[in-house]
Amino acid sequence: MVSRVLNGKVPVESEKVERIHTAIAELQFVPRTAARVLASRKTNTIGLILSEIDGAFFPHMLKGIEAESRAGGYELLIHSTQGAYPNQNKPLGEHNTDGILVFPSSLDLIELRRLYAIGFPVVLMHQSPPDELSIPVITIENKDGTLMLINHLIEKHARRRIVFMRGPDEHEDSQWRERGYREALELHNIPFDPDLIVMGGFDEEQACSTIQQILKDGVEFDAVFTGGDDAVIGVYRALNDFGRLIPDNVAVVRFDDIHFARYISPALTTIRAPTEEVGRKAVQQLIHLIRGESIEFISLHPVELIIRNSCGCN
Amino acid sequence: MVSRVLNGKVPVESEKVERIHTAIAELQFVPRTAARVLASRKTNTIGLILSEIDGAFFPHMLKGIEAESRAGGYELLIHSTQGAYPNQNKPLGEHNTDGILVFPSSLDLIELRRLYAIGFPVVLMHQSPPDELSIPVITIENKDGTLMLINHLIEKHARRRIVFMRGPDEHEDSQWRERGYREALELHNIPFDPDLIVMGGFDEEQACSTIQQILKDGVEFDAVFTGGDDAVIGVYRALNDFGRLIPDNVAVVRFDDIHFARYISPALTTIRAPTEEVGRKAVQQLIHLIRGESIEFISLHPVELIIRNSCGCN
DNA sequence: CTGAAAGCGCTTACAG
């Protein structure tokens, strides 16, 4: 009876409803989640698994995920693997959640296949599934964003020798960005030069020494595209050390519109992604999956070009 | 039997152990968390409740909390209240966690008292409990940190008219900082001037207009102390607009060593707090409480003075 | 060391 009142799915006589409500208030009754979960076979919980709690985008993403989970009536369980794939003990899965959001490098393929095989709801963030698994993916327009950025450098600032700092190979976002870069060159009949593709898109020190190296090697370039973290700071430093002016001699752009982009000098031209929105959308899709409703298998969020000064504008 | 092997608390014949292990592997058996929780009356889960997922400190704090929870064998359930106190439905409590970490403005006093009354483990972050509740608190040396910062301005840079930008009243950190400010003045026999205490320590626009106002009002000052978020950017802007040089005319310092502190110009002198460590410590204390072990009721983490250029050094 | 059973605290058909 109490259960029926609490859940409100079955009609109950209103006088009884009231008496139960006052009793609940008096006794300060709080239903045990575990008993509910066990009996109903639903955890009402969404899991979030990622490799590392890090990066400037993270709070915004989490905010979207948390808000949307709560709005949908789900709790949020978070697990970070800290680089070690948890193959033996499963932190998040059918035993404690109704579905999970999976960030890159946090779940091995065996476990992903197992979850898929048992029909457990999974949504992938910023990574594609293996071909034979139709698991929904949420990501952003990495290719288009980079295309916009590189087009801008070429069309507005007449740059033609643009260094592309690539991220780690397993970073799928970075691969799409490289395709955008190549497309932009093709579009303007600029020959692709492998010397301009360098490693180190995701770390300040690495980015700095990479740029120093190509400057020493005498590689000619008039612009640099960078990726995550503080790589762009390393680039600024290396260029300053060699007396190259930004943006006069070398334009610099960055993909993610990180917080300090407005504040460093010259202010960075970037691509801004709707990070919180991406998080929300991921949870929405996951909830649809859980409910057995239809979903989009790929949701690619549009990004925005944020023009400041490092490209040469203003 | 299976249960005994899984939990390993009771000795079991080794041949049997092996057979059970292989069976578990073959069947891909994963024990239901809910059944375990219900039977054992332990959730093995730590709850984190906060008002808003935001702020530059957040990822570091969460990283510490998550890592330490996992290390202790606990899951992490996160709930943000988004400003609305959840008085009716209890998101986190004895029904779904073994203990909770409570950030400011996320749990009302009634619920805090209720949890205390039933002996439910709670650790407060950056806020003191009401006098009659002995609930452990984890925070940082706000007073000492500010003292160090103001002492530095007075002793190394001969500043005597230091504007203190205060945060919201309910922000306990900010109150301690103000005490540190006052102590530093007293220490050097500098009279306290209420005109130098202004609102707006936690927002760029507010900070900017506040400084513009006191400049218009002709208030004399040679330094500014700021608090959270991007207030310091607003201060820089206002001073630039009025042609005041930083740090020559006005030194500027900030409490938290936010990410962009190194990158803006002039680079900010700040106080750095061991944020991840604070998160870890909070979880450690909570686990001690859960296990009924003895704990420190107040753990005040030391902070560090990070000298850059905005104070006038170098 | 182990088997059989009770019990954790709910939800949910089922019969009325």
Added chain:
DNA sequence: CTGAAAGCGCTTACAG
């Protein structure tokens, strides 16, 4: 609309 009962899937005394 409602009462009584089974059952969710584990853990944990209990007796041996």
